Amino acid sequence: MAENPDRRWGGAVRWDTVVGALLVVLIAASFSFVGDFGNALNISFLIGNTLPIAAIALPMTMLVASGEIDLSVGSTVGLSGSVMGVLWNDGMDINMIILICAALGIVCGLVNALLVTRLGLPSLAVTIGTMAAYRGIAQIVLGSNSVTDFPQNYLNFGSGRIAGTFIPDAAIPWLVLAALAVVVLHATGFGRSVFAVGASQEAARFAGLRVKRIKLSLFVATGLISSLTGVFWVLHYASATYDNATGLELSVVAAVLLGGVDFDGGRGTLGGAIAGVFLLGTLQNVMSLVNISAQSQTVVTGILLVISVLGPRAAKQSALARARRTNRSMTPTPSSSFL
């Protein structure tokens, strides 16, 4: 590998490492100084409430790395929940319902994918449209109803913890999913193709990569994970309403961007994205515990987001300046390792 200015300085200027470090520091500080933070109950709250964002951040990271974005995820979560509520009221078996919701998610992802790949439309505009469309359909489907009487053992799965620990039951499937995602993105040819597509779509196509198919599979994966998250959301909060998860997409995008995934495509790691998700989640948890108002939390989120893009640029500028001084040649390479 050619000289990588980031590596030269021990990786300290890589933003995802910074985010990971910030997370560790925050957790350590909170354990020591915030009395109500460091117990099993609170940690389980933190993880449980962050799980939806953490789940969707996995495919979203890959999507952003390939140069696209999906703002319809929150509405897919809501639509999946609404369909779940309606079918449950109609008396369908719960397992059947969950499978239907999964299929629904695939369809939602397909719509986005086809509009972006077949018609060549910008994903930002398309997913703003599908965001409104899916939410609207959720409203038509479920209306003003709120469905809460799901089977108790499923509800327990949605909000329970593994006996005696701080780990929510639902964290296990998420860990499996995260491991799968990390392997696919960072250790397979497919993952490398994703980064290649993000770095330059044209070059990737000329190199023989099936750009359209890659993007299609990413959108479909995002839709599927979103609808499954919708099912989890309903079970976790024991409530299916049409406006579940309104605004979730911005939180996911903010967390992924905070984790150093480059919006221009072609750079980023899942480790960074996951660290970004939990950094934001932990910050909100801790700030609430020390009675910082919701409004101030919003300001902090915004500042972090701005720093997350200015930071790496500033770091790169300083690295380049230093390198220029010592007269070395720089060749940027795409990051393809995690953590």
Add this chain to the structure above:
Amino acid sequence: MTPTFRRPRPIALRVIATAAVGPLLALGLTACGGATKGSTDAAASSAAAGSGTSANPNAPTKTGLTVAFLPKQVNNPYFTTSDTGGKTALTALGETYKEVGTTSATDTAGQVSYVNTLTQQQVSAIAVSAQDPGALCTALKQAMSNGVKVVTYDSDTNADCRQLFISQASAEDLGRSEVDLLGKELNYSGQIAILSAAQTATNQNTWIGYMEDELKKPQFANMKLVKIAYGNDDAQTSFQQTQGLLQQYPSLKGIISPTTVGIKAAAQYLDGSQYKGKVLLTGLGTPNDMRAYVEDGTVQAFELWNPGTLGELAAYAAVALASGQITGAQGQTFKAGSLGTFTIGAKGVVTLGQPTVFDKSNIGQFNF
């Protein structure tokens, strides 16, 4: 020779991975066993009201308790007034007050998060106005099992997720009286419409149910409810919904808006349009918001309760619960300072009293 990447495998891997998630999940689910709505038992969880420990009416009122107010939305003037009322009561009793909440009235996940935080902080009691009747239940039940007393005010949750509900006025009183008010103004004839808040709002839907029931009475035979519009407690949406109502039903005579945001928007629209004075508006609004419209005749009368008093009562109830004087069972009574003594009704509901009607004659006396 064109270079070929390993095309088939990565895609196949991706497809397999994606496809694997589904069956994996299904496999896990089938292990849990299926269920349908009809086959599940009725809510197995024990009712929170009046369970276990018995009340001791003569127990001394504890001091130094922390009671947290968690409204539907912070920075909402209505809730600020109610929560300040709670603060006044708590300070008088020697307890500590705190207020937390989300900035949006439709952020149920955020509200649940706050319940979790308060449980963590081991507050003595939570007074919450719920955005959604079911979403908070798991968190509230967890709070109660950790010894935190839960009182809802303004907007209720399912009955088994809290110990008491402080109701501003009986839902029935509110619904029926608003229809009566409009009926009188319209001489009991004409088309009317309702401009509500969010489609899922518990309190509005309950009131609307009573309104529809009241309209079935014989004296309202000539009044017809033509539409219920939803303004989502957003100014612009409520505005446009009002316009829509008037365009769809040009002979509309009256509108009931049982939400302070909706009535304000509807009044503002009517005030600036050709319908001013021709279409009568009533509903729930605060005196300060409505003063301008009452004075220029756009609105003749509207009603509300005093949100500050509501908050006070919620505070007293929370303290009484935390001191062990009541457990939330029907028939128990508790003292609420200068407000008097209150009796707990069925399903743990405590009613503040009758709504107050505001019109030109008395609006000057109020400042909230």
Add this chain to the structure above:
Amino acid sequence: MTATLEPVHVAAQPSRTLLDRVLRMRELAILVVLVLMLAATQADNGAFLSEQGIKDLLLNATILVLVAVGEAVVVITRNVDLSVGSVLGVTAFAAGDYIQGGGNPAVAFLIAIVVGAVFGVLNGLLVGIGRVPSLVVTLGTLYIIRGLDSVWVGSREITAGQLSSGFVSFGHDGVWAIPYLGILAAVVLIAVAYYLRDYRSGRECYALGSNPQAAALAGVPTRKRVLGAFVLCGALAGLAGALYLARFGYADASTGTGYELTVVSAVVVGGVGFTGGTGSVYGAALGALLLTSINSVLPAIGVSSVWVEAIDGILLLLAISLDRVVALRVAGLLRRRAREARSADHG
């Protein structure tokens, strides 16, 4: 020799007028859809286009038109400004706060515009200096401005009773069916369109959005243009905030929340593509008018408000899909014409 030169000249002209026609066609298309929709609604419900009805349609659209015009300029330079909703909220309250304290309404308008412009400078500098994706930066400033607004406003609110009656009546009065707010918006629209078309710095925005590297190489001061676009967008969002206050007679900490996505939808429906360098502010204004009209049309014909959001989303998807299909067709047409011209040349 002249025989071979002429066909080239003849071939060049038709393609230019074709392109012109296409551009105008895009705005025309929205206009046609709008007129058809309104006509259909009027046929179904005779009260729809009454004097009050028309005035309402125009008033509803005004605020969105103003913000959409500003946003369109930013999108033309291949950026996006997501903080417009938060800016609208802050300026609406700032204007109200000033009037409530006994200030002159005209000065309140100025304050709103200046505050908006200041936030525009902030965005423009961050995007220009950091050269970072405007999506991320303005997402961040969306949060920051909203948070600061909430902290500043707290639980205060501005109600109609606290505003001078002149200010409020400006918000809904007009000349017959044309509201004053509508006239103001039209003036702004024409001014910005004129600037973009007839001033060099305006045309440079298009160049910059179409191909940033080429524009920079051609000597376009890219950072300055981007900064200018964001300042204009912020100022217009500020003006819209003051108008919002006049129209609705109300402002609090949650004013304008979520507005940014409506604005972006209007701009996209209006034909201003995210790839930059295309579209016009007239298109954005028509897109805004179309979107707000739908929200009035549906209730007027009795469609439940439950359908509004779904229809908005599908409309947006249709608009951009149609755009794309037309663009592909036109490109194909142009290629064929060029080929024909070349073969006529050699034939």
